[in-house]
Amino acid sequence: MSTIIDTFIAPPCHEQTEILYQDDHLVLINKPSGLLSLSGKNPQNLDSVHHRLVHTFPGCTLVHRLDFGTSGLMVIARNKAINAALCQQFSQRTVTKVYSALLCGHLEDNVGVIDAAIAKIPALFPLMSICSIHGKPARSRYRVIERFYHQLEDKTSLPLTRVELIPETGRTHQLRIHCLQLGHPILGCDLYGGRLLPGTERTPRLMLHAGELHFTHPVSKERIEACYASPF
16 A cells, blocks of 8 residues: 655744633634644644644644634634543534635525535545545535625636535535535635636635534533634
8 A cells, every 4th residue: 555645835824823712621713724723744834723722722632623724613622521522522413513615606506415425535645536435425515695706807707606514524625525516616725626717826715714613512511602704
């Protein structure tokens, strides 16, 4: 079996990791786009959400991750017991995650479901693929917020659709690859077609933001419904 080598080097991220809430058990943050969730094996990829927070919150661990280009809400556990309790909520799918995204083109339907299994492609790392035979079940829901045209520098217009995305499962690159499956990749996506359309090559970031995170506090049992507005 060939060894998968990750040659990605993250450019410096100058944006701060905003702490929205903290107590003795967990921390809620807004992750900026362009920051790794966890430090990579390459020393040049040291900067990450975990690397930044562990200095302030020793012993903290990641419960879930956001892709490098995705911004938005993350919950961080401050100890192993809280991590286990939160991980259980994620695995039992009692956590609700709501994303906002800009998709290339205009979606025809106002609401819909993408139900398509996703598999790893070791030879094409880090790409994932739709595969009903070898893939793991993956399901996402979408709702159109608005359809509009973005005027480019050359005076042409780029059709875009702002959508709300709710992943019911948590596969790697799920929302990005499911939007590609719809025929409307996320604007700014370098892996799944969001930078292949004319006028999208200079998109400053992946237009995907985790704007809502709903879960139950492991200690107080209070239902947490965190929201953070999309920056785009």
